[in-house]
């Protein structure tokens with residue numbers, strides 16, 4: 113709390129650039145307070161006690177106005193030593209929010225038609241047919257021995273040429289005739305099964321149209337098998353992803369049951385991170401809450417504008433916005449090419465995804481497939497966040513960069529500009545409220561931009577309020593990137609324009625779905641697997657799909673962050689003004705609920 117709070121709300125102290133207080137406001141001011149220019153010294157003192165100066169330090173820091181921008185962000189008013197978590201939000205009018213809309217997360221989960229049983233082609237060796245012309249007196253046994261094959265199998269394969277005579281004691285074998293050309297058989301189903309490590313039943317099931325049945329005359333012993341060079345389909349029992357641009361047209365979702373309620377896989381992606389902090393919390397959540405959230409997810413998918421941040425927050429008892437405050441884990445890892453590493457933060461969407469994907473894999477190994485898939489869907493929230501342009505950078509680094517430049521002088525200029533710019537739009541509303549508690553037997557109206565500036569400065573002095581401003585800076589970058597799009601590439605050789613939250617494009621969807629499908633396959637293939645899993649390789653198989661900015665993308669982000677983290681940037685001021693103007697009703701409502709303000 114510096115001397116800057118000591119500034120008298122006096123006309124003389126107003127800066128030159130201060131806009132005029134609107135006339136109607138000035139006229140209403142008299143309810144409780146004289147306008148600053150007409151304050152007597154004692155009135156000034158009372159005013160300072162209640163609203164300004166020390167009062168600002170005493171009262172206003174308690175009114176933590178967390179005006180987080182763009183949807184995720186919210187206006188929060190808290191009182192120290194009392195219950196926290198009074199959050200209010202604005203709805204996201206433009207869809208430009210700090211997260212993919214729930215419906216977009218849901219779409220990423222639509223990958224069922226991309227996942228198929230893994231099938232390998234197995235060629236029966238030796239792969240060229242061998243024909244054997246029978247010589248005089250050459251027995252089946254001799255031929256079989258010559259080629260190292262079973263006599264019965266040889267006879268069965270060439271049954272049509274095998275001579276049998278009827279005798280009074282029944283049919284007797286004669287054998288092959290000189291000049292007969294025999295086909296040397298390939299492999300039996302049992303042979304192929306043991307060569308490929310799958311069961312005979314599986315080989316039979318995968319090759320029902322091509323497997324041949326040969327019968328030995330007289331004994332009627334049967335052989336099922338394949339000729340040399342024949343291609344046999346081997347289902348490995350593992351699953352695999354069919355990749356390709358067509359993934360944007362993929363259909364079908366896995367069903368995940370939580371507390372008996374059926375969610376689609378994509379719906380759980382949407383629940384993860386944004387609505388539940390960790391998978392355990394989600395699995396044990398209250399049934400009524402889960403049902404309410406499911407209803408909202410369904411509603412939002414039908415009409416994006418039908419569900420607001422308030423709805424999500426209400427349905428989660430305020431948790432949604434609390435989680436939104438600490439959403440660093442939804443942003444990218446440190447990347448000095450984009451912005452210098454200035455924070456020690458070690459959470460990001462990659463670390464978070466790996467943490468939960470690992471949990472899912474372990475659950476799969478333990479045989480709990482449902483839990484494994486549910487956990488994986490939760491994990492994939494962070495995977496799909498990596499497919500948002502506005503989430504490519506490290507959030508903490510950006511906030512630290514701005515904070516470093518936001519010294520006392522920068523703060524004063526900034527909040528002055530914000531308060532005076534917003535005043536013409538919110539002054540009327542602020543003026544209709546007065547302090548709930550009395551000072552000097554009076555309730556005091558928030559009647560002047562000076563008080564508002566002091567309020568804002570007091571708010572920034574508070575930890576939560578500071579977070580609000582820093583979040584706003586991040587959000588500006590986030591929004592710009594989403595609007596412009598960023599050229600990205602991935603380890604798979606894809607190159608495309610990455611869209612942002614609320615603006616998911618087909619290419620991003622297609623590539624993101626391949627990543628999600630691969631993550632599911634990793635889990636499915638680990639069910640009951642007792643051998644040690646190669647976690648880094650499994651992580652890589654999925655993360656290789658995620659985007660990173662190309663050279664030109666890096667340049668764009670680097671310049672944007674550099675520009676936006678400058679507090680003197682007029683765009684930053686305008687963004688703050690927009691937030692306050694948009695959220696003023698909610699700000700006031702919450703202040704009233706908190707018994708900090710009341711209607712005048």
Ligand SMILES: [Zn+2]
Nearest residue numbers: 211385442497
């Ligand atoms: Zn997220």
